[in-house]
Amino acid sequence: MAYRKLQDLPSQSLPREKLLRQGRHSLSNAELLAIFLRMGIKGKNVLDMSSDLIQSAGSLDALAHMDAAEIADICKGIGMAKAATLSAAFELGARALRETMMRRPIQTPEDVYDYLTTAMRWRDRETVLVLLLDTKCSLIKPVEISSGTLNESIAHPRDILRPSVIHNAYGFILAHNHPSGNPAPSRTDDLLTERVRECAKLLGVRFLDHIIIGKPTEMACRNYYSYNHPNGERLKEAIKGRPLYY
Known part of the structure; x- marks a missing residue:
């Protein structure tokens, strides 16, 4: 029946x-x-x-x-x-999951991935955002910087750094997604990371990491790339006072 x-x-x-x-x-x-x-x-x-x-x-x-x-x-x-x-x-x-994540310290690239994945990994355009952190590694707020094309995001270092200055953040993490699902960095990603590193150093802003969000695979349920360290072993050290890019 x-x-x-x-x-x-x-x-x-x-x-x-x-x-x-x-x-x-x-x-x-x-x-x-x-x-x-x-x-x-x-x-x-x-x-x-x-x-x-x-x-x-x-x-x-x-x-x-x-x-x-x-x-x-x-x-x-x-x-x-x-x-x-x-x-x-x-x-x-x-949204409930993101609220929960906001109350937790962000200490590893995995923490960043867990916070951003529900919002970013399924987007069909590259989106750039920054996570602003305080001295206790807690998230002050996420700030979306730009949304680009299928395979390219458009972001200027001044726009990336501005939120950290405005909100007096202890440090920031740059992040963007790859709609293809493959988080391997492109040459454009490398160049952007280097430019942000140089500008952050001039301003005295702690640039803690640049993380690329991919989509889960059979081999990796957390699929991301971290410029700080692929295994996330140094982000905690960076936040404690030894940022990779400053």
């Missing part, structure tokens, strides 16, 4: 009741999605529809980074209203 509405499912299978009875962590990804979708379509119950949606996207992570139009496009019958609901739910989760 194909159950179209969520409330038509057997009581032991109702995701909302299961959540209230056993807690949210007891639900599968499909069950959590079903609570937002509420209703399936003709010939397909809402749980099957949720499972198909994740499968069509490739993974829950990939689905979470789609906009509403993309979600509606990969699942026939979902409609823009439900797609918008899912998109909003995923964005709330991402």
Whole structure:
């Protein structure tokens, strides 16, 4: 029997009741999605529809980074209203994660990657931003500098350094994404890093690292490149007073 509405499912299978009875962590990804979708379509119950949606996207992570139009496009019958609901739910989760990360000291490139990955790795344009840090390695605020093209970002050292001066930051980390997913630095990245290093030295601003955000692979769940150190072993030392570029 194909159950179209969520409330038509057997009581032991109702995701909302299961959540209230056993807690949210007891639900599968499909069950959590079903609570937002509420209703399936003709010939397909809402749980099957949720499972198909994740499968069509490739993974829950990939689905979470789609906009509403993309979600509606990969699942026939979902409609823009439900797609918008899912998109909003995923964005709330991402923002909650970033708030949590802001309360933690940033001491390694992995910390930077974890904070930025939800916002940057799926962007289809190169985006440059800086993370401003205080003396305790805590994040003062992130500042987006520019958004470029598919394979090139446009940023000037003065724009990169200005936020650190305005907010009296102890130091800053430069970061940008590679839409291709490959975080290997280009010659342009190398030149920008060198120019920022020189300008930061003149201004007496601590340039702690330049990190390129890629996309996860089978070999690396955290896929990034750190100019400070690929393994992140020296960023903590830099923040403590021995910045790599100053």
